[in-house]
Amino acid sequence: MSANSDSYVIGVDFGTLSGRAVVVRVSDGAELGTAVHEYTHRVIEDRLPGTDVRLAPDWALQSPHDWLDVLRTAVPEAVAAAGIDPARVIGLGTDFTACTVLPARADGTPLCEETPERPHAWPKLWKHHAAQAHADRINALAAERGETWLPRYGGKISSEWQFAKALQVLEEDPEVYARTDRWIEAADWIVWQLTGVETRNVCTAGYKGIFQDGGYPSAGFLTALNPGFAGFTAKLGQELSPLGGLAGRLTAQAAGWTGLPEGIAIAVGNVDAHVTSAAADAVRPGQMVAIMGTSTCHVMPSDQLAEVPGMCGVVRDGIVPGLWGYEAGQSGVGDIFAWFVDNGVPASYTRAAEERGLSVHAYLTELAAAQRVGEHGLVALDWHNGNRSVLVDHNLSGVIVGQTLSTRPEDVYRALIEATAFGARMIVETFEKAGVPVEEFVAAGGLLKNRFLMQIYADVLRRPLSVIGSDQGPALGSAIHAAVAAGAYADIQQAAAAMGTRRDDAYLPDEARADAYDRLYAEYRTLHDYFGDGRMLHTLRAIRNEANG
Ligand SMILES: Nc1ncnc2c1ncn2[C@@H]1O[C@H](COP(=O)(O)OP(=O)(O)O)[C@@H](O)[C@H]1O
Ligand SMILES: O=C(CO)[C@H](O)[C@H](O)COP(=O)(O)O
Known part of the structure; x- marks a missing residue:
């Protein structure tokens, strides 16, 4: 991998309270610089920003502006801290909490930009637990109908996931639901902002979106939950992208935000926990x-x-x-x-x-x-x-x-x-x-x-x-995925072997x-x-x- 010895990738980990960027050397995974941006709105639990609208218990929302600020601040700061020439950065990868999910227009505009006074127009953070009643109904109906996907989730889906949260939107604010062209994980939305193209990663679709054996729950199942929910899957991704895949290339606009070269590889989105496997x-x-x-x-x-x-x-x-x-x-x-x-x-x-x-x-x-x-x-x-x-x-x-x-x-x-x-x-x-x-x-x-x-x-x-061996596992994992997306390694296993870090037998019983x-x-x-x-x-x-x- 000597050809890569002076090229770099960036991993960006979007957490619950902050986003962190790390600059990583492609040849050996050395972490050269890092920066953190604390979200201005943190977790929105009491009142919608800029309004008097109060939220009910168990609600947890986030602001997409905070996520974009991570690209605008943490990424250039990490590059500056690393002291590298940005021209040597060949790719960027991201990971997100999940299921953090938002309603968006067909062009990716978050609905909360159009109607900031509507709670359901905002992104729901993974720990939004106000859709428990909807999850309970999904579980009961799936068990009754013997849906084959249910055992793939240990017998129960969580209130944190896409279908429970979307059903809550439909039943509590049908107008926002009707205006939702795309119901999308923040993991995929951020990649859309970076590349200008919408992709959907297999990880969130599978774990949080009940995508199993090539499809989502059937229209019959969704109709039985609520007839208005029948066409819900049209708002999701139909073609899924593999982890480590190339989602697209950095747009001129996103190059302006990040200070990185236009056209570099952007990896398919991922979840913070799952991407850590590559880092280890x-x-x-x-x-x-x-x-x-x-x-x-x-x-x-x-x-x-x-x-x-x-x-x-x-x-x-x-x-x-x-x-x-x-x-x-x-x-x-x-x-x-x-x-x-x-x-x-x-x-x-x-x-x-x-x-x-x-x-x-x-x-x-x-x-x-x-x-x-x-x-x-x-x-x-x-x-x-x-x-x-x-x-x-x-x-x-x-x-x-x-x-x-x-x-x-x-x-x-x-x-x-x-x-x-x-x-x-x-x-x-x-x-x-x-x-x-x-x-x-x-x-x-x-x-x-x-x-x-x-x-x-x-x-x-x-x-x-x-x-x-790293205390920023998710960000390092995302950087490893970026290296694969950029073509520096053939697959995640090879990139992880070169760039990941694990100490075997660190504790013996x-x-x-x-x-x-x-x-x-x-x-x-x-x-x-x-x-x-x-x-x-x-x-x-x-x-x-x-x-x-
Ligand atoms: N010395 C310690 N021993 C055990 N637990 C600790 C110690 N210091 C902090 N904690 C716990 O670690 C947790 C924070 O873990 P961390 O990985 O930093 O956060 P997160 O899971 O939010 O990313 C807190 O719940 C805190 O109670
Ligand atoms: O459920 C998840 C993954 O499946 C969430 O992403 C995760 O629990 C959020 O973790 P953190 O608070 O450490 O960012």
Whole structure:
């Protein structure tokens, strides 16, 4: 690859609160410069920008202007930080949160530009959860009709996805629905802005748009949901583009925004979690990448097609062309630790952490690390934000068993970390039981900084952990896709091998601790089965909801 030794690609990761650009050398994946742009409107949850229009609970919107600002600011700043000649940039790739989806005109104009006072005209962020009732109806009808696509999503689709959100628009603001020519993932919309051509990537279409075996849910199914929904799929993409493919070339206008040469390759859009596999060079069957942060997403290519209970989805070519791509998830991980730090720690601990110059997380970790496995006498269920896999039930809640008058904050903190590791083991075992082998567990994301936590995962999973070598996995992954789109490598696997970064066996399980964890895990499973049917936890939630009026 010496011909590429002085050419560069740019990866742009559009997150929940900000967008990040990274400049990467094509020959070896070296990250030379990066810049972040915080979105001006962040997550729109209370009031529509520039209006008095208030939003209902569970709404979460975003502004397309914030995304374009990332191209205008973070990209040129990253190039400047890298100190490279922009003329040497040969391609740009992007990834987005998903399902973040917007209604647009036939020319790509977001409807919120025409009618900013209409909530449904705005892009719905992935965590917009106000379409749960619509998702419930889709699931019930699909189960009743035996729709063949339903098992591809572990038996349930999410309220976060395209069909649930679009049905909400139709039923709550039919006029906006009627004006929607294109219902498009932000992942594809941003690529449209860069290239001037509309493309639809297989990843979001498959995981978020129920595209399976060459088609969307049938018109008959959609009519049964609501006759007005019959023609919905005409607003989606009909021809899908492969990951790593060339979506188009940078337009003169977008060259003006970014300061990059007009005509460079723009990669087909992608999802932040899935593109991280390339960054970790984990794009072969059985390499499960866990992107561990506030929540954890698990993605894994495989040559086996199976119906794994409670997975988020399995999509042909969904991570790399030629393989099935699986996704599963834990809806609360770092968020649970944050909840405990914010609510479960006395002032004396906060003071002690401050005196030591440590975060409360780091302080609790240090105390917890001094214990032997099981010493706290606790076992917990990691369902404080519901359970995505394997139970797919957002109405479950957290459980901590075994507390006594001598239970200390570090005990609970450790038990919560262990609970998330047990949740991960449950997912791995569910895949394997369904006939999809997990050969390697590769950790990525913000929680890598907690080495004690990573060791617990190795011990609980009873397997070596590999770790990604970059702390900006999605942006690096997007840059790798850009290199493929630009023709610098033949495919994602080759580009990932040259440019991705992974440390094998970064954490090895300790036999004695793993044995001790087996006993605790058995108790976790018992609790999981007992509370997992929801009888008690749903009742508690109902009582809470009644009490809150
Ligand atoms: N030392 C730590 N140990 C464990 N969890 C931590 C620590 N520091 C921060 N966290 C948790 O990490 C999460 C943030 O992870 P990060 O990957 O940066 O974010 P995101 O998932 O939003 O990209 C927060 O939920 C926070 O509670
Ligand atoms: O569900 C997703 C992928 O399937 C979202 O993209 C993801 O959960 C958003 O993650 P983050 O908050 O880390 O940007």
